[in-house]
Amino acid sequence: MIGSGGFGNVFRYEWKECELTVALKCFKVDTYTDEKIIKDFINELKLLRGVTYHPNVILFYGVTKDSNGYYNMVLQYADNGTLREYLMTNFTKLEWTDKLSIAKEIAHGLLFLHKNNIVHRDLHSKNILIHQKQPKITDFGLSKQINEITSNSNAHGMPAYVEPQCLVNDKYKRNMKSDVYSLV
Numbered sequence: 001m002i003g004s005g006g007f008g009n010v011f012r013y014e015w016k017e018c019e020l021t022v023a024l025k026c027f028k029v030d031t032y033t034d035e036k037i038i039k040d041f042i043n044e045l046k047l048l049r050g051v052t053y054h055p056n057v058i059l060f061y062g063v064t065k066d067s068n069g070y071y072n073m074v075l076q077y078a079d080n081g082t083l084r085e086y087l088m089t090n091f092t093k094l095e096w097t098d099k100l101s102i103a104k105e106i107a108h109g110l111l112f113l114h115k116n117n118i119v120h121r122d123l124h125s126k127n128i129l130i131h132q133k134q135p136k137i138t139d140f141g142l143s144k145q146i147n148e149i150t151s152n153s154n155a156h157g158m159p160a161y162v163e164p165q166c167l168v169n170d171k172y173k174r175n176m177k178s179d180v181y182s183l184v
């Protein structure tokens with residue numbers, strides 16, 4: 001096990017047939033969650049396959065159901081934790097050019113998602129992972145469904161990164177501009 005989040009635990013696995021190290025993110029949704037919401041969620045996830053080939057976006061291989069009946073997202077494994085942890089450990093060691101380069105790469109990853117019509121909706125330093133010193137955006141396009149499943153309010157996420165409109169207007173739909181706010 002490598003971590004845990006709002007939805008469930010994250011595990012590291014070796015996918016032997018493909019000789020790949022992957023991360024499996026388990027979605028432990030409540031059993032009373034409407035089956036249709038879960039199905040829509042899984043279908044939405046499947047749409048993300050194939051559009052995620054960018055060096056600054058975590059690769060999404062697909063969805064699998066485990067022996068307990070839980071859905072798992074199969075993701076590229078990142079070897080150096082979240083950007084938040086990475087900066088906490090390395091901030092003084094990093095040169096300004098390194099920090100600017102990290103920022104530029106995240107912007108490239110976000111631009112790629114937007115070009116593919118994917119709104120992240122929950123961009124913050126824990127949703128960016130570091131792999132071989134490169135930042136990679138993860139958890140994109142999920143928060144709309146996560147809201148429905150966990151009935152979190154529109155104000156979920158890390159407040160400092162949330163577009164203020166979301167905090168004052170419950171009906172406001174997060175969009176690409178909200179992502180740009182979070183990035184800046």
Ligand SMILES: Nc1ncnc2c1ncn2[C@@H]1O[C@H](COP(=O)(O)OP(=O)(O)OP(=O)(O)O)[C@@H](O)[C@H]1O
Binds near residue numbers: 078
């Ligand atoms: N692809 C991955 N490769 C390596 N580690 C990962 C990967 N995905 C997640 N992790 C680790 O697992 C932890 C939990 O991830 P997860 O995305 O479930 O939680 P979160 O983003 O902190 O919370 P939430 O899902 O509620 O937004 C992360 O902080 C990270 O350390």
